[in-house]
Amino acid sequence: MMRSRDILGFATRAATAYPMRTGLMMLAMAIGVAAVVLLTALGDGARRYVVREFSALGSSLIIVLPGRTETGGVGAGSFVTNTPRDLTVDDAAALLRAGSVTRVAPLVLGNSEIAYAGKLREVMVIGTTPAFADIRNYTVAQGRFLPEEDWRRGSAVAVIGATLHKELFGAEPALGNMIRVGDRRYRVIGILAASGSGLGMNADELVIVPVAAAQALFNASSLFRIFAEARSRDAVPGAKTQILDILKTRHDGEEDVTLITQDAVLGTFDRILGALTLAVAGIAAISLAVAGILVMNVMLVAITQRTSEIGLLKALGATGSIIRLVFLTEAALLSIAGALAGLLLGHLGAWGLRLMFPVLPAYPPDWAVFAGLGTAIVTGVLFGVMPARHAATLDAVDALSKR
Amino acid sequence: MAQIELDNIQRIFQLGDSEVHALQDVQLRIDAGEYVSVMGPSGSGKSTLLNLLGLLDRPNDGHYRLEGRDVTTLSGDEQARVRRERIGFVFQSFHLVPRLSAEENIALPLLLAGISPHDRKARVAQALNDFGLAKRGDHRPDQLSGGQRQRVAIARATIMQPAMLLADEPTGNLDRATGEEVTQLLEALNGRGVTLIVVTHDPHMGERAHRQIRMEDGRIESDSQRPAP
Numbered sequence A: 001m002m003r004s005r006d007i008l009g010f011a012t013r014a015a016t017a018y019p020m021r022t023g024l025m026m027l028a029m030a031i032g033v034a035a036v037v038l039l040t041a042l043g044d045g046a047r048r049y050v051v052r053e054f055s056a057l058g059s060s061l062i063i064v065l066p067g068r069t070e071t072g073g074v075g076a077g078s079f080v081t082n083t084p085r086d087l088t089v090d091d092a093a094a095l096l097r098a099g100s101v102t103r104v105a106p107l108v109l110g111n112s113e114i115a116y117a118g119k120l121r122e123v124m125v126i127g128t129t130p131a132f133a134d135i136r137n138y139t140v141a142q143g144r145f146l147p148e149e150d151w152r153r154g155s156a157v158a159v160i161g162a163t164l165h166k167e168l169f170g171a172e173p174a175l176g177n178m179i180r181v182g183d184r185r186y187r188v189i190g191i192l193a194a195s196g197s198g199l200g201m202n203a204d205e206l207v208i209v210p211v212a213a214a215q216a217l218f219n220a221s222s223l224f225r226i227f228a229e230a231r232s233r234d235a236v237p238g239a240k241t242q243i244l245d246i247l248k249t250r251h252d253g254e255e256d257v258t259l260i261t262q263d264a265v266l267g268t269f270d271r272i273l274g275a276l277t278l279a280v281a282g283i284a285a286i287s288l289a290v291a292g293i294l295v296m297n298v299m300l301v302a303i304t305q306r307t308s309e310i311g312l313l314k315a316l317g318a319t320g321s322i323i324r325l326v327f328l329t330e331a332a333l334l335s336i337a338g339a340l341a342g343l344l345l346g347h348l349g350a351w352g353l354r355l356m357f358p359v360l361p362a363y364p365p366d367w368a369v370f371a372g373l374g375t376a377i378v379t380g381v382l383f384g385v386m387p388a389r390h391a392a393t394l395d396a397v398d399a400l401s402k403r
Numbered sequence B: 001m002a003q004i005e006l007d008n009i010q011r012i013f014q015l016g017d018s019e020v021h022a023l024q025d026v027q028l029r030i031d032a033g034e035y036v037s038v039m040g041p042s043g044s045g046k047s048t049l050l051n052l053l054g055l056l057d058r059p060n061d062g063h064y065r066l067e068g069r070d071v072t073t074l075s076g077d078e079q080a081r082v083r084r085e086r087i088g089f090v091f092q093s094f095h096l097v098p099r100l101s102a103e104e105n106i107a108l109p110l111l112l113a114g115i116s117p118h119d120r121k122a123r124v125a126q127a128l129n130d131f132g133l134a135k136r137g138d139h140r141p142d143q144l145s146g147g148q149r150q151r152v153a154i155a156r157a158t159i160m161q162p163a164m165l166l167a168d169e170p171t172g173n174l175d176r177a178t179g180e181e182v183t184q185l186l187e188a189l190n191g192r193g194v195t196l197i198v199v200t201h202d203p204h205m206g207e208r209a210h211r212q213i214r215m216e217d218g219r220i221e222s223d224s225q226r227p228a229p
C-alpha cells in the first residue's frame, strides 16, 4: 500500500505543477477566510469599543426603580413595574448611609412647557440633586450646577442643556435670566456643555431643577428613579445588597424595588454586538461555500486534464482508493494553503483597519479564526470528495486512450 | 501449466444499438518466457486482447488463468495488485507523467507498492544505469528524445520485476533506428526470462518474435511458431 508521505508528496507535486489553477483556487479560499477574519475583527472591534466606552462612563452606577420585576436585564419589561410603594426623597437620602455607596441622586422626570421671551417649546424636566452631574459626568459650560441645599427645599433655579440654550436665548446671555416652566418661574444658573446624545435622554435638551422644585411642579411626592454610585466597580454587588436592605427596612420588610446596574446594560449591548459579529461571520462563511464549489469544479477540470495520468496509475497497479486519496489530498492541500493565505490577508486587513481607526480594537476573535480555517478546510475536502470518487471510478482503458 | 491460459474469451462492446465483437472465442496458451508478436489489421482486436491480458479490461465471457489462478473473478483491488506485481505495460505514446522527472516516473510503481524511499532510490539508480539513462535522471519528459522517453517507460514497466511485459505498438511513435533500439531492449529483457507480448503493425518487428499471432475480426487467425534459431 502507498505510504501517506508519498501520497502527500505526489499530491503536492500535482498541486504545484499547475500554478494558474492552484492560484485561482487558493484565491477563492483566501478571500472567504479573509472575509471571515476581517468582518469579525470589525464586529468584535465594535463590541470591544462599546464595552470600553461604557466602562469609562461609570460602571459603578446602580439605578433603583420602584416595583419588583422578574427580569434582571434591560428589556421592555424592566420598566413596566407594578408599583406597590413609591420611592421617596427620604428613601434616597437613606441610601447615603450604605457604606459602599458614595453618591446618591433622586430623580423626578416629567414633560412640561418652557417659555422665555415669548418663545415656547416642549421640554423634559429633571428634578434631582447636585450629585447627578457627577454621576452622569455632565460638564457645566457656563455658570454652575444645582446648589448644595436641603433636598426638601427646592430653590427656583434651573440648569439648561446646550440645545435648549441656543433655541431660547440665541446669542443673548442666559445666566441670571428667568425662564418659565409650566406655571413656575426659575432663574437660569447654569448651562450644560454640549454632549451629544446620552443613553435614553439627551442632556442637551433637558431642564434640570432641584428635586423638590420638580415635585412641586408636577405635584408629585414620589421619585421616578434613584441613581446611586458604588465606591468602585467591585463594590457594586455589596452596594446592591446594602441598598436592598435599607429600602426593605424602610418599606416594612418588603422588597419592592428593582436595581439595574450598568453591567446589565453593558451585558445587553455585549450580547447584541456579539450576535451581530456571529451573523457577519456566518455571511462571510457563505463565501467559503462558494469557494468550495469552485474547488469542486477546478478539481473536476484537473481530472479531465489528467485522465490519461489516472489511466496510467491504474495500469501501474493503483487501486481506486489510492487514486481517490491522491485527489482528495490535493484538494485538501489547496484548501489549506488558501485558508492560510486568507488568514494572513485577513490579519493584514485588520491591521490596516486598526491603523485607519485607532479607537477601534479590530482584532479577529479566536473562535472566528478557527471557524474560518475549519470551514475552509472542511468545504475544500467535502467538495473534493465528488471529483476524487469520479477519478477513482474512471475506466482504465478509456482513460489511457485519452490524450 | 502455461503462464497465460485464455479459454473461450468473448469481449463485446455495445455501440448504441449495435454490438462490436472485439474478441470472439479466443483460445490462447502462452508459456513463461515466450516472445509473442500480435499482428493484424486495424480494429481486429489486438489492443483489446492486450488490455484483457493486462487486467485493464474484463471479458464478457470465458476464463483467464494467470499462473494457474483464475483472475477474471478477482476484485478490482486484487487485480490492481496483480498488475502492480506481475505485469508491466509499455505504450505507444509512452504515458510519462509530464511534471515528474525521469527518475520519479520510473519510481512510480515502487511508490504505489509502498517501497521505502531508501530502497526506491537504489533500484531507480540501478534502472537508470541499465537503460543508459544515468545522466537523464532529473530530466522531465519534455527534455528527453522519443527513444529516451520509451526507455524511461520500459524502465518503469520493469522496475517491479514483472513476469510479463505487454507492449502495444511500442515503436509506433519512433523512427526506424530508435525503434530498432527499443525493440532490442525489449528482446534483451525477454532474454532474461520475462514473457514479452508485443502488438505491432511493423512486419519486420513482428517477424522477429519466436511466435506470431495474427488476428482478424476478433479471432485468432493464425498462431505460428518460428523454429528456435
Ligand SMILES: Nc1ncnc2c1ncn2[C@@H]1O[C@H](COP(=O)(O)OP(=O)(O)OP(=O)(O)O)[C@@H](O)[C@H]1O
Binding pocket: B013, B014, B015, B020, B021, B022, B040, B041, B042, B043, B044, B045, B046, B047, B048, B049
Ligand atoms: N471502448 C470501446 N467501445 C466500443 N468499441 C470499441 C471499444 N474499444 C474497442 N472497440 C472496438 O473493438 C474493435 C477492436 O478494437 P481494438 O482497439 O482492439 O483494435 P486494434 O486491433 O488494436 O486496432 P488498431 O490496430 O487500430 O490499434 C474495434 O472495432 C473497435 O472499434
Ligand SMILES: [Mg+2]
Binding pocket: B046, B047, B048
Ligand atoms: Mg490498438
